[in-house]
Amino acid sequence: MVRPNLLLLALAAALPAAAAPTGDALDRPAVAARQVERAVLLGAAQAGPRIVAVGERGLVALSDDGQRWTQAPTPVSVTLTAVRFADATHGVAVGHAGTVLVTTDGGQRWARKLDGRRLAQLALEAARAAGDAAALKEAERLVADGADKPLLDVLMLDAKRWIVVGAYGLAFATEDGGEHWAAWMPRLPNPKGLHLYTLRRQGDALLIAGEQGLVQQSIDGGRSFRRLETPYKGSFFSAEFTGPNEIVLAGLRGNVWRSTDGGANWSAVASPMPVSITATAIAADGTLLAANQAGFVMALRGDRLVPLNRAPLPPLNGLLPRPGAPLLALGVQGVVPLDLSAEASK
Numbered sequence: 547m548v549r550p551n552l553l554l555l556a557l558a559a560a561l562p563a564a565a566a567p568t569g570d571a572l573d574r575p576a577v578a579a580r581q582v583e584r585a586v587l588l589g590a591a592q593a594g595p596r597i598v599a600v601g602e603r604g605l606v607a608l609s610d611d612g613q614r615w616t617q618a619p620t621p622v623s624v625t626l627t628a629v630r631f632a633d634a635t636h637g638v639a640v641g642h643a644g645t646v647l648v649t650t651d652g653g654q655r656w657a658r659k660l661d662g663r664r665l666a667q668l669a670l671e672a673a674r675a676a677g678d679a680a681a682l683k684e685a686e687r688l689v690a691d692g693a694d695k696p697l698l699d700v701l702m703l704d705a706k707r708w709i710v711v712g713a714y715g716l717a718f719a720t721e722d723g724g725e726h727w728a729a730w731m732p733r734l735p736n737p738k739g740l741h742l743y744t745l746r747r748q749g750d751a752l753l754i755a756g757e758q759g760l761v762q763q764s765i766d767g768g769r770s771f772r773r774l775e776t777p778y779k780g781s782f783f784s785a786e787f788t789g790p791n792e793i794v795l796a797g798l799r800g801n802v803w804r805s806t807d808g809g810a811n812w813s814a815v816a817s818p819m820p821v822s823i824t825a826t827a828i829a830a831d832g833t834l835l836a837a838n839q840a841g842f843v844m845a846l847r848g849d850r851l852v853p854l855n856r857a858p859l860p861p862l863n864g865l866l867p868r869p870g871a872p873l874l875a876l877g878v879q880g881v882v883p884l885d886l887s888a889e890a891s892k
Contacts, residue, residue, distance in 0.1 A: 571623045572643040572661055572693050576604030583607055583615035584880040588627050590866040594634025597866065598653040599876060600626035606639065608653050612871060612883060620647060620656045628699045636705035638724075640697035646710060648724055659724030660710075662693035668718065672729035681731065684739055688714070699745045701752075709768065711754060715739035719768070734762055735773040741781075743797075748787035755782035755795055763809055774809040784826040788834050794846070796823040796836055802851060816850035818842075824862060825876075830869040837862035843875055843884060854886050 579585050587601035599607040604623040609615045620626075626641035639647040644662030649655060666688040673681035688695065697712035706723045709730070710716075715738075717730035736742075740757040747753075752764040754771070759779035762771045782797035791808040800817035817823070821840040829835055834846035841858035843865065844851040864876035872883040 571604070572645065574623045576606070576617075576620045576623045579603075579605055579617055581615075581880075582617040583609070586863075586878050587876040587880055588625070588863045589629050589639075590864055590874060590876055590881075591629045591631045591637065592866065592868070593631040593637055593652045596634070596652050597868075597874065598629055598631065598637060599864075599866075599874075599881060600629045600639045600641070601876075602626075604641075606653060606656065607881070609881075612868070612874060612881075615881070618653050618656065621658050622647070625696075627696065630700050630702045632702040632705045636702070638700050638702055638708050638710075640700045640710050640712070642696045643693040644695040644697055644712070644716075646697065646700075646708075646724060659720075660718070660727060662695040665695060665716065665718065665727075666691070668727055668729050669716070669731065672732060676732050678732070680737070684714075698741070698743050701745045701747055703747070709745060709752075711742035711745050711756075713741045715742060717742060717754070730768070733769070734771050736760060736762070743781065743783050744785050746785050746787055751787070753785050753787065753793060755785040755797075757781045761785075761795065761809070776803055776812050777814075778803055783822065783824050784836070786826050786828060786834055788828070788832075788846075794826070794834055796826050798822050800838065802836070804849075813849070815846065818844065818851060818853055825864045827865040827867050829867040829873075835865055835867060835873070837865050837875060841877070843873065843886075855884060859884075 585605050587599045590599035597609045602625045604620045606618040607615050624642040626639050629639040631637040635652050637649045644665035646660035647656040648659045670685040673685040697710050699711050701709045709719045715736045718727045720727050740760045742756040744755050750767045752768050754762040761774040763774050764771045778801050780798040782795045784796045786794050788794050793805045796802045800820045802815035803812045805812050821838045823836050823838045825837045827835050836844045839861045842853045844853050860877045860879040862875050862877040866874040872885045875882045
């Protein structure tokens with residue numbers, strides 16, 4: 547079995563010690579939060595003018611101005627780890643217990659399209675079809691484990707085509723809005739079943755990064771993948787395409803690596819502190835932003851990350867840049883608006 551990773555442990559620590567078993571939480575709607583914007587939030591996305599944030603216990607928070615927030619009902623109370631939108635109405639959120647939630651109205655209502663129990667059966671069917679003894683053994687273990695299989699990122703190619711990745715090397719794709727799913731594990735060079743933390747796209751190029759320095763790249767829209775070798779063998783929690791043939795990876799203990807030739811060669815990016823980077827995002831002007839567990843938001847300037855806030859925020863999990871509006875940082879104390887221009891002038 548793959549060893550647990552710090553990020554998964556951090557996500558688990560966000561839940562109360564008396565939380566119900568995952569299987570129960572998968573079938574129990576999220577409870578109403580008194581101030582949903584103050585809850586532990588892990589990811590956010592823009593749905594047209596609306597902001598949609600997700601987090602612990604199946605919480606989904608909505609805001610049209612970044613200041614006033616309401617809670618949208620969801621059919622689960624497992625932790626939601628990431629959310630993406632293809633347009634103003636069609637969105638997907640993923641989380642623990644193999645959860646995939648779908649909205650077609652900008653986040654007001656959500657329906658479950660996949661869970662860990664069905665996901666394990668899909669993995670078993672794929673392993674049997676491939677005739678892979680090792681994959682079959684792993685899939686049988688997934689079935690025996692029940693629903694508890696965290697999904698950690700989602701990519702929406704359009705309103706109907708999505709890819710989800712997560713713990714234990716899980717990767718699945720749908721072409722029809724979640725009605726049918728195909729297991730992508732057989733096409734990924736990941737024999738140890740290492741955790742997959744992040745998924746990004748630039749044109750026909752796809753990038754997956756994860757545990758123990760695992761980086762996988764496709765240049766044909768996901769039909770095939772090859773492993774990229776990097777100098778660092780710790781976990782990468784986030785990755786970005788920052789330009790043509792340019793990739794930035796970020797993760798454990800503040801390690802950041804950049805390639806300007808599509809992953810053939812890598813150089814280290816200096817980080818101001820040896821603290822794990824949990825999220826990255828691209829600002830409207832193209833600047834790479836990064837957030838870490840020490841509560842700092844940083845910008846890539848040349849070959850180094852520079853902190854943008856002088857006083858630390860609570861530990862951060864996500865970032866949402868907004869053109870002409872304060873950056874939203876997400877963490878263990880909810881949403882924190884950060885006016886970068888004001889911070890820079892201090």
